[in-house]
Amino acid sequence: MADQDIIASSDSGASGIKLAELGHEMRSSFLEYSMSVIVARALPDVRDGLKPVHRRILYAMYDSGITPNRPHSKSARTVGDVIGKYHPHGDFAVYDTMVRMAQDFSMRVPLVDGHGNFGSIDGDSAAAMRYTEARLAKPAMELLRDLEKETVDWNPNYDESLQEPSVLPARFPNLLVNGSNGIAVGMATNIPPHNLGETIDATCMMLDNPDCTTEELMTVMPGPDFPTGGVIMGKKGILDAYETGRGNLTIRSKHEIIEGKNGKHSIVITEIPYQVNRTNLMQKLGELIRDKKLPEISNVHDGADRNSPVDIIIELKQNAIPQVVLNKLYKHTQLQVGWGVIMLALVDGVPRTLSLKEMLHYYILHQEDVVTRRTKYELRKAEERAHILEGLLVALDNIDEVIQIIRSSETDKEASARLTERFGLTDAQTQAILEMRLRRLTGLERHKLEAELKELKEKIDYFKRILADENLMRQVIKEELLEIKAKYNTPRRTQLSAAAKDIDVEDLIAEEDMVITVTKAGYVKRLPVATYRQQKRGGKGMQGVSLKDNDFVEHLFIASTHSYMLFFSTRGKVYRLKVYEIPEASRQARGTAIVNLLPLEKGETISAIIATKDFPEDEYLMFGTEQGMVKKTSMSLYDRSRRDGLIAINLKEDDNLIAVRRVKQGERVMMVSSAGKAITWDESEVRSMGRDTMGVRGMTVPAGVRVLGMEIARPGTELFVITEKGYGKRTPVADYPLHHRGGQGVFTITMTAKKGQLTAMKVVEESDELMIISEEGVVIRTSVESISQLGRSAQGVRVMNVADSDKVCTCAIATEDKKKDGDEDDDADDFDGNETADLNDADDTEVEADVDVEDEVDEAEDEFDETEDDE
Structure with a gap:
């Protein structure tokens, strides 16, 4: 295996060195490390919303009796208990975690009640742990409630000398209420905080209707509620996060605009986005002003005080538009930030990205398990107590005989055996009888025992009904949640805006x-x-x-x-x-x-x-092409753009778009061809079509002939035409009969070889001026009224002297008045x-x-x- 990386020993048995392939060992070791980070450090449990360090801090304080009804205790003592008993890691890491749990600008519902300097929204760090004191906050007791009633599993601590809870009972959905963020190996979580009352309402809705939709849940829990307030722009990011577990939020600061003297305005920032450092924000504002990127701002003041700990006062120069300045601030500073939601949590020890419904589902399952365990525990305790009471009542009914048996017995064991044999009692009952005090023999005590037994039997019956009826169990969970809401609910701080989240460059321009x-x-x-x-x-x-x-x-x-x-x-x-x-x-x-x-x-x-400025659906554009095709399309279909343009009309390979005009209902369209013909038809002849269409025939032109132009022929206007050799005339549009679209039209000028083909057309008014240009670049400017008004069949008059080698190519209108009589409202x-x-x-x-x-x-x-x- 010379070609493989091997960690080996020639005498592996004697030395205890294990033979292993390096790549395999690295993979397995890294996986073990990553799973340790994921499960034991970075990610919260879906059931109680706590990471191990948070859970251990709360349990250590609970176990030490540092509860809301007790005085504050030194933070150093709590940190010592946590790292000594349950969390063998750095003391600063534990203390920083405890500090964050006490900050009302970090936690929507703080779980630690801090006394002393626990930092500020300006980024100031907390005082050392030897100076500060802390105890559990009241809402934290709801996470720990019923912990002693066997509601959760317990695990040994790191050295197996103590037991710690694997999860807390968590009587409210803490994962959603306080959120969580953490970076593990290859994954991260970023769950925003929510309003306690809204979260409980959503949980109750799920309890009543497990099949409810995300939209229905959002009617009671519309979105995150950050402790620092602010405004969430748009609802799409919230819906995406709730449905898929991932989404992007845009959070803006809240502000007030105050008008001062001389027309000057001031912008007062009253709330900033979650997790934004206020000091860094003000430094950034100063840099932008110094670099003249915000020339509209004259000064920035720190207006924070005890009553308004966030206020930043931004003074504007005269004539500065506050909304434009605000949009620039949103663009260049952390007065607007993006917040990526990743709702990742541990489900049965496995990291999963969860939707809102899944989070609530797993929390409800946890509560059902907690209530079931608690009910079983309380049922067992009630049955044990009822069993004892029944034995005591038997003893009271036969008290003389019981006393005689006890007095005549040599030992406790003998007395217990004789009582068991005589009255059919259990060991527990006989033990309770033997330990009974003489004052319990009074008649009043007997009545108390009977009342207690009756009450216990009612509880036992109730506990059994809870265990047998799932609906009743859900009702119990719901009632307890509503009790917590009544005690700890606070008004929503974060405002939700339906406005789009993105700032367009347009917002920065007056x-x-x-x-x-x-x-x-x-x-x-x-x-x-x-x-x-x-x-x-x-x-x-x-x-x-x-x-x-x-x-x-x-x-x-x-x-x-x-x-x-x-x-x-x-x-x-x-x-x-x-x-x-x-x-x-x-x-x-x-x-x-x-x-x-x-x-x-x-x-x-x-x-x-x-x-x-806008794209109304009931207004239309009329398109005309060289080959006589026309198309009418709603303007609303062009309310989008692409870098390389959109298809406005489909064209044949040898066709070109020559005109686009706005058209209103009842208007007439006029088209003129190079063969000297014109056609007029009502715009209703063309039905509305889609954007990516070719249209219909507006004017029929033979081969070699093209349509010169398409105009809207409004009443009182005239049609001006000009030939290649500069002959032109104007004719009232009223002289042209109304046809159906698709025809060849009627002659608008008598064509001759000397005058050349028709080359341009315009619908004009007498007050207009015309610019006429030839292929060689000769341009003349002439008024419309100087051109003869002639009938349709006339040949026209010379409008422009054109050289033999030159031709007129186009004309355009220089309009005297943009607003004609009667158009003042346009x-x-x-x-x-x-x-x-x-x-x-x-x-x-x-x-x-x-x-x-x-x-x-x-x-x-x-x-x-x-x-x-x-x-």
């Missing part, structure tokens, strides 16, 4: 209106509305944006930082960003290339943009591709627009009109 611009070349930026100072109509405006040649602003939105921007691509995908995720830039900056913000594939471009978040357009001329980057969004936003677009005059 909500304000932003101007978002997207250029034709694909540059996007945002800047506050307040950047554009308010002017009267007709003002000169200010420098808006500096763009590359032939680029112009295609979309402009005014939306809250917390609103969503939906970017729809030609490939039929939708990408979602929050407004605050769009980089902020100066007025003159071009912005950030959109390809740096969205994971667009090669050749994929943005064809439509929608701004919205929210700024509702602007989309229909209502936004080009704001900048390609040459001088000047912008014309008016935006009416309450006070500061009323005329922001006026400031885009022209470059500011030099002063």
Whole structure:
């Protein structure tokens, strides 16, 4: 076995060295060690919720008579008894455990009544054990009650000189009430504390209905109750922990916001999360302020006193928003912490992860065993006493003869034998008769004996009924639990919140209106509305944006930082960003290339943009493709996002998404093809479909022809079309008859070879301005009213001079007013591709627009009109 690691001896028999394979020996030795740590050190028993060291401390104090009705005793004496009799480990470990059992900020129901310095929530350590005193707390006596009535098994201590209980009777579910945490070998437990009254109510519910669900249990025990209070955010983590034994909780501090003078606010932290060191928390706050990560905070004070031992006063600067500051504090400090629940405990000496129902089930089994053992013990004692009383009554009935037998006997043994033979008594009865005092011979004593015997017989009958009837036994357990609840219950300290637990980056950002611009070349930026100072109509405006040649602003939105921007691509995908995720830039900056913000594939471009704050189920988006397919889908289906985008519409291999518009009930949809035809149909022609669908035919186009665009044809608007060679016209949408979807439509312009195919369309109003761009980058800007209004069959007029080698490729709208007459109630978040357009001329980057969004936003677009005059 040269290739194996061997511990061996050539004379193993003589030397006593055992031959063993090293790997096997290491495995077996480590398993023994790990099981010793798991069973004897780190994990609590599911029945009494105590680790061995906790159990030994409580029993040592009980055995020494250091009970609540006795004076406090030196902690060093208790520690000495524990390590000398039951727990041969370090004295500091035992003392630290006893200290924690006395801390009301560590234990929901303290089991030790400490006298002296037992530490603080600030992280101060307790005084040395020679200075402090302790005794059992009253609730601890409920864990030890009936210990002398043979209710639990006893084991020899480490040197077999004494006996110690293997588990305590535990008359309330201590594992849930006080929780437990510990790290064993390869496993750990972290059970949160709970409210005593709620836990007892849940146990009683299980006693009444063992098949109750976790949701039903949570109606009486809704969640953990930490001794330091705080707020548990969300209920999913609690439900997961109760159903599976594992879950993640988020605990926040409690606070008050106080408004002071000059508009300044102060945040007072009144409760902090469980097991958070208050001193370390304040040090962290100071570091964040020094590092200017919390610039809104001016100062932090320690406001703790005897009545409010936790208060931390955080003073804010003027105009700071308290909720935003709080969200930053939750993000960067331990004012919010995660708490992983692992409900691991020993069941019959084996570690198991337990659900709430399983924990209560095993506790109830333990109580049934305790009550059964106690009842059997009390039944035996009652029967023994009744047996003696029956013998005494026989002796009293024949007292003269009994006295004569005793007087005439030489010894006790002879008297006992003669009494047994004469009256048929047992040895126990004759012994009691011989020890009976003469005063028991009075008539009054006889009545007492008869009353005691009657009472004992009633108890014996009751004990037998308990042992025979499981329901009665459960009722006994329930009554005793309710008695404990009446004595020791306290109000809940931890508040439960239904709000989501996670802090989004959005929570750290103040909500304000932003101007978002997207250029034709694909540059996007945002800047506050307040950047554009308010002017009267007709003002000169200010420098808006500096763009590359032939680029112009295609979309402009005014939306809250917390609103969503939906970017729809030609490939039929939708990408979602929050407004605050769009980089902020100066007025003159071009912005950030959109390809740096969205994971667009090669050749994929943005064809439509929608701004919205919410996703109502009863509002819809209408999609249009180059091949004439349309689809209507509820906005609620787009209330999610993925890093690489979501499928917004299924497209054929050679098809592209060209337009996405918000549509309301009763509105008309207009589609125009490159063959010069237009079709109008009611939106009800298309039923609502799912997100991952292709849609239905909206317009039939022959081979080689494509749909140029899809718009919502609102009353009073006009259809503008332009050909490749720059010929265009506008026609009222009322001139187009209403058709069913799927047709080829009617001619909207007479096509000729000289004018080329139709290349772009827009639904416009007279107040609009148009930006028209050619393939070679030539851009003109013209007002809609300067273009002739002609009938459907007209050929159009020259709108743009186009070189022979050039063609018109697209057009966009530069809207004068974002809010048209009658639309004053529209929210700024509702602007989309229909209502936004080009704001900048390609040459001088000047912008014309008016935006009416309450006070500061009323005329922001006026400031885009022209470059500011030099002063």
